[in-house]
Amino acid sequence: EADIYQTPRYLVIGTGKKITLECSQTMGHDKMYWYQQDPGMELHLIHYSYGVNSTEKGDLSSESTVSRIRTEHFPLTLESARPSHTSQYLCASSSDRFPSTDTQYFGPGTRLTVL
Amino acid sequence: GDSVTQMEGPVTLSEEAFLTINCTYTATGYPSLFWYVQYPGEGLQLLLKATKADDKGSNKGFEATYRKETTSFHLEKGSVQVSDSAVYFCALSDRVDSNYQLIWGAGTKLIIKP
Numbered sequence: 001e002a003d004i005y006q007t008p009r010y011l012v013i014g015t016g017k018k019i020t021l022e023c024s025q026t027m028g029h030d031k032m033y034w035y036q037q038d039p040g041m042e043l044h045l046i047h048y049s050y051g052v053n054s055t056e057k058g059d060l061s062s063e064s065t066v067s068r069i070r071t072e073h074f075p076l077t078l079e080s081a082r083p084s085h086t087s088q089y090l091c092a093s094s095s096d097r098f099p100s101t102d103t104q105y106f107g108p109g110t111r112l113t114v115l
Numbered sequence: 116g117d118s119v120t121q122m123e124g125p126v127t128l129s130e131e132a133f134l135t136i137n138c139t140y141t142a143t144g145y146p147s148l149f150w151y152v153q154y155p156g157e158g159l160q161l162l163l164k165a166t167k168a169d170d171k172g173s174n175k176g177f178e179a180t181y182r183k184e185t186t187s188f189h190l191e192k193g194s195v196q197v198s199d200s201a202v203y204f205c206a207l208s209d210r211v212d213s214n215y216q217l218i219w220g221a222g223t224k225l226i227i228k229p
Contacts, residue, residue, distance in 0.1 A: 004158075006158075031214065033216075040153065040155075040202045040222065040224060041221070041222060042219065042220075042221045042222060043159075043204070043219045043222075045216065048216070050214055090158050090159065092159075094215070101214075101215055102146075102147050102208035102215035102217070103147075103149070103161060103164060104161075104217055105161065106151075106158035106159040106160070107158050108157055108158045109156075109157065109158045111156075
């Protein structure tokens, strides 16, 4: 099972600030994902990566951007935070090794509040 | 496209009651099926998984059987505890090119009263 770390766990920030949400995993998983979720509600995929230097947008349009320069690290950046970005952000990863290729493992999440 | 439909919540039960949370799916291929659990303030944890028809996934007293004939993967537990209060998500794996993504249900909130 993957160990996935997200920092910060909670962030309260003013409108217009640039923020970066960190996500790291220690299991060498090639695939990583970012989801946006209102607490306890449906998950929406906003970004994913299948390996270093690979990033794709998900089903839900997002003003955030991501990068994947190292296998273990998949940060998400908002250039100018707005109240509509208030949500919980969940990072996940999955292995390339059969039979676990379709199983995602999640970090604890970052709860973002933009004032 | 593929989709997952879950029982709407919240589901409120007394401690030691029998639990069923319904999940049905539509899929063109042969996906794996999952149940994840999310405790308050936390990320999602894999609860159980089944990879083919008639497989039964089980963990922590929870069970779910992959029923291809009814396209269902209902979650059951014989005797729930207050600590089972959480949101439960059903999901299926969708193959996109040579990779997999998960298609999620909307989640079902479970409240267990002592």
